[in-house]
Amino acid sequence: MSWLSFNDRVLAEARDPRNPLLERLKYAAICGSNLDEFFMVRVAGIHQQIAAGVQTPSLDGLLPREVLSLVRQQTHEMLGEVEKTVQDIAALLAAEGVRLERVEDLDSATRAHIRDHYLTEIQPVLTPLIVDPTHPFPYISNLSLNLAVLLSGGKRGEDVFARVKVPVGVLPRVLSIGGHLLLLEDVIASHLGDLFKGRKVKAAYLFRVTRNTDYDFEEDEAEDLLTTVEDGLRRRRFGSPVRLEVLSTMPPDVLAFLSERMKISDDDVFCLEGPLGTADFMGIPVERPDLAFAPYKPAFHALDDDESTIFAALGERDVLLHHPYDSFEHVLNFLEQAARDPNVLAIKQTLYRTGDDPRLLSALRTAAEAGKQVVAFIELKARFDEQRNISWARKLERAGAHVVYGMAGLKTHAKVTLVVRREEGGLRRYVHIGTGNYNPKTARLYTDLSLLSGNQELGQDATELFNHLTGYASAEYQHLLVAPHSARKGFLALLERESEHARAGREAWMIGKCNQLTDPALIEALYKASQAGVKIRLVVRGVCCLRPGVPGLSENIEVRSLLGRFLEHARVFAFGNGGEPEVFFGSADWMSRNLDRRVEVIAPVLYERFRARFLEIMETELADQRGSWNLRPDGVYEKLAGEFSAQQTFAEQRR
Structure with a gap:
C-alpha cells in the first residue's frame, strides 16, 4: 500500500501544470510502467502466497487475501486516474497542435x-x-x-x-x-x-x-x-x-x-x-522543445585532460561526484584510462545494471585483451536485466576477462571498481564507490553520489571485498560496511550510539536518505532512538513502513519523499556522534533484502570537506518544497507548498 502511495506521488507530477506537457506525459507513462512491474512482481507474489495456502499474517497483521483485496481496490482506482490523466494531457497537447x-x-x-x-x-x-x-x-x-x-x-x-x-x-x-x-x-x-x-x-x-x-x-x-x-x-x-x-x-x-x-x-x-x-507513451515522435524540460548539461571537471591526469589527480585528492549534476564521463574516463594505461595491472568491477552504452563494455574488453587482470562480477539475477547481463558475461569471457556470475543465495548489488596500478614505490590502488549503477543512461536521469579515491585503506578494503566475492575468502574491513555480514550490525550500532549520546545530553541526530525503508529491525531501532531523544530526519523516496510523529513512539522522526525531474536514487546515512559527525553512503536501502540477501557496500566519508558537502546536500533536500511530500503519522502523504527546488539548486550550482 505504501508502494501504491509512492506511485500516486509520481502521478501527481503528471498532473502538475508546472511541468511541461510532454514531461507530464512521461510521468504518466512512468506511473503505468511502475504499475506493470507492481503486478508482475508484487501482486504476483501475493497470488503465489494464496496458492500456497499461506494463513500467517504479515507484520502489518493482514493475511495475503486481505492484502490482495486492498490492492485490487486501490489499483482499480489508480488505473482509472492514470487513464484520465493521459486523456487530460492529450487534450492539452491537442490545443498545442500535438494531436492523436x-x-x-x-x-x-x-x-x-x-x-x-x-x-x-x-x-x-x-x-x-x-x-x-x-x-x-x-x-x-x-x-x-x-x-x-x-x-x-x-x-x-x-x-x-x-x-x-x-x-x-x-x-x-x-x-x-x-x-x-x-x-x-x-x-x-x-x-x-x-x-x-x-x-x-x-x-x-x-x-x-x-x-x-x-x-x-x-x-x-x-x-x-x-x-x-x-x-x-x-x-x-x-x-x-x-x-x-x-x-x-x-x-x-x-x-x-x-x-x-x-x-x-x-x-x-x-x-x-x-x-x-500507458507505459508505451514514454517517448512519442514529437519535436517540441517548448513542451519539454530544457536540456541539462552536466558539469565536467578538468580531471583527465591527458592520459595520466586522472591518476595523478587522485594521487593528490579524492573526487566526489554528484550525478547527474556532475558528469558520469569522469567514471567512464577513469575506466577507459585504466584500460589503456600500461602501468595498470588489474581492473575489478561489480556490474548490476549496465545499460546499452558500449563504452564500459569496450573498456573492460580492451583491458582484458591487453593482458590485464580483469574481473567482472556480473549479477545475472538483476531483475529484468538478466538477458543483457548474460550477453555481457559472454562477450567479456571471450575477451579473456574473469567473469563471476554471482553468489549462491545472494544478489550482488554493490557499486565498486578497483584499479591496481604500478607506480614509483610499488603498487597503488584506486577505487570508485557509488550509490548508482554503472549505467551511463540512468546516470543522466538518476541522482547519485560517487567517490573516486586513491585512499589506500579504501583500496585495501576493496581488495578484501573482491577476494571474498571471487574466492569466498573471509574478509576484514577497516572502513566498509558490507552486507550481509556487517552492514545491519553496523547501522544498529550507529543508531544505538546516537541514543547513548542523547541520553548523556550530547548532540544526537541522524539524517538518512534511501529509496525504501521496510526493514522491521531498523524501523524498531529508529523508534527507540527517537524515544531516547535522537532527532531523525529521513528522505525516503518510495516505500516507507515507518510512521513518523506518533506521540510516545516516533515524535522525533520526520519523513519526506522527494520527487522531481531526476529520480532520487542516492543512499546517505549521517550521524551527529556527539558533535563529531560521521557520514556513510553506498548501495543499500534499509530493506531486509538489501541487508540480508544482497552484497552491498556502504563506505564512510573519510574527509571533512566531503562530509560537509554531503550534509549540505542533505539539508538542501530537506528544505525542498517543489517536489517534496511530508509523511503524516496516519501514513498519508501531504504535498508541501512552495517553489524551492533542491534539484534546481544543485543544477544551478554546477553552471
Missing part, C-alpha cells in the same frame, strides 16, 4: 496514404491467429497489446474469434504518418479487412495481459548459474496471468471468453476507457 488522430476521422486522400503505409510497413509484421477446433487459443505474452477480432462465417452462423498481436516494440506505439500522429492499434484495426481477406470483420476489441514474472530457482543445486538463469527467463514467459486489461467497449461475452481461456478471475479484470498500456 483516428484513422476514421481523416479525409479519403490521407486514409489512402495511411493504407499504403500499413500494407508496406505494418501488415508484413502481423500474424493473424484464428481460434477453432484445429487452432487452439494462442499464448498471450506478457504485457502484449492485442486485438480480439470477431469474424463472420462460423458454423451455425456463430462469430469466429481471432487474435492479432499489436507489435509494440517491433514498431512504435505512436506512429507519425504524413504528419499525422496515430496509434498503431488504430491503424491495424482500420485495415483488418486486408489481413482477413475473404471474411467479414465484425468488430475488434483491444486487450492486454500481465503475467507473473516472479520466478525462483534452486541456486544451491545449479551447476551452471548462467544456464539456470536462462532457463528461468524462459519460464518467466509462461507465468500465470495476474491482470487482464480491456476497453469498456468490449462486450460481456467476448470478455467472458478471454477470462475463461486465460483462467483469470473477474476481480483481476480491469475495464478501462483507454488508452491501455
Whole structure:
C-alpha cells in the first residue's frame, strides 16, 4: 500500500501544470510502467502466497487475501486516474497542435496514404491467429497489446474469434504518418479487412495481459548459474496471468471468453476507457522543445585532460561526484584510462545494471585483451536485466576477462571498481564507490553520489571485498560496511550510539536518505532512538513502513519523499556522534533484502570537506518544497507548498 502511495506521488507530477506537457506525459507513462512491474512482481507474489495456502499474517497483521483485496481496490482506482490523466494531457497537447488522430476521422486522400503505409510497413509484421477446433487459443505474452477480432462465417452462423498481436516494440506505439500522429492499434484495426481477406470483420476489441514474472530457482543445486538463469527467463514467459486489461467497449461475452481461456478471475479484470498500456507513451515522435524540460548539461571537471591526469589527480585528492549534476564521463574516463594505461595491472568491477552504452563494455574488453587482470562480477539475477547481463558475461569471457556470475543465495548489488596500478614505490590502488549503477543512461536521469579515491585503506578494503566475492575468502574491513555480514550490525550500532549520546545530553541526530525503508529491525531501532531523544530526519523516496510523529513512539522522526525531474536514487546515512559527525553512503536501502540477501557496500566519508558537502546536500533536500511530500503519522502523504527546488539548486550550482 505504501508502494501504491509512492506511485500516486509520481502521478501527481503528471498532473502538475508546472511541468511541461510532454514531461507530464512521461510521468504518466512512468506511473503505468511502475504499475506493470507492481503486478508482475508484487501482486504476483501475493497470488503465489494464496496458492500456497499461506494463513500467517504479515507484520502489518493482514493475511495475503486481505492484502490482495486492498490492492485490487486501490489499483482499480489508480488505473482509472492514470487513464484520465493521459486523456487530460492529450487534450492539452491537442490545443498545442500535438494531436492523436483516428484513422476514421481523416479525409479519403490521407486514409489512402495511411493504407499504403500499413500494407508496406505494418501488415508484413502481423500474424493473424484464428481460434477453432484445429487452432487452439494462442499464448498471450506478457504485457502484449492485442486485438480480439470477431469474424463472420462460423458454423451455425456463430462469430469466429481471432487474435492479432499489436507489435509494440517491433514498431512504435505512436506512429507519425504524413504528419499525422496515430496509434498503431488504430491503424491495424482500420485495415483488418486486408489481413482477413475473404471474411467479414465484425468488430475488434483491444486487450492486454500481465503475467507473473516472479520466478525462483534452486541456486544451491545449479551447476551452471548462467544456464539456470536462462532457463528461468524462459519460464518467466509462461507465468500465470495476474491482470487482464480491456476497453469498456468490449462486450460481456467476448470478455467472458478471454477470462475463461486465460483462467483469470473477474476481480483481476480491469475495464478501462483507454488508452491501455500507458507505459508505451514514454517517448512519442514529437519535436517540441517548448513542451519539454530544457536540456541539462552536466558539469565536467578538468580531471583527465591527458592520459595520466586522472591518476595523478587522485594521487593528490579524492573526487566526489554528484550525478547527474556532475558528469558520469569522469567514471567512464577513469575506466577507459585504466584500460589503456600500461602501468595498470588489474581492473575489478561489480556490474548490476549496465545499460546499452558500449563504452564500459569496450573498456573492460580492451583491458582484458591487453593482458590485464580483469574481473567482472556480473549479477545475472538483476531483475529484468538478466538477458543483457548474460550477453555481457559472454562477450567479456571471450575477451579473456574473469567473469563471476554471482553468489549462491545472494544478489550482488554493490557499486565498486578497483584499479591496481604500478607506480614509483610499488603498487597503488584506486577505487570508485557509488550509490548508482554503472549505467551511463540512468546516470543522466538518476541522482547519485560517487567517490573516486586513491585512499589506500579504501583500496585495501576493496581488495578484501573482491577476494571474498571471487574466492569466498573471509574478509576484514577497516572502513566498509558490507552486507550481509556487517552492514545491519553496523547501522544498529550507529543508531544505538546516537541514543547513548542523547541520553548523556550530547548532540544526537541522524539524517538518512534511501529509496525504501521496510526493514522491521531498523524501523524498531529508529523508534527507540527517537524515544531516547535522537532527532531523525529521513528522505525516503518510495516505500516507507515507518510512521513518523506518533506521540510516545516516533515524535522525533520526520519523513519526506522527494520527487522531481531526476529520480532520487542516492543512499546517505549521517550521524551527529556527539558533535563529531560521521557520514556513510553506498548501495543499500534499509530493506531486509538489501541487508540480508544482497552484497552491498556502504563506505564512510573519510574527509571533512566531503562530509560537509554531503550534509549540505542533505539539508538542501530537506528544505525542498517543489517536489517534496511530508509523511503524516496516519501514513498519508501531504504535498508541501512552495517553489524551492533542491534539484534546481544543485543544477544551478554546477553552471
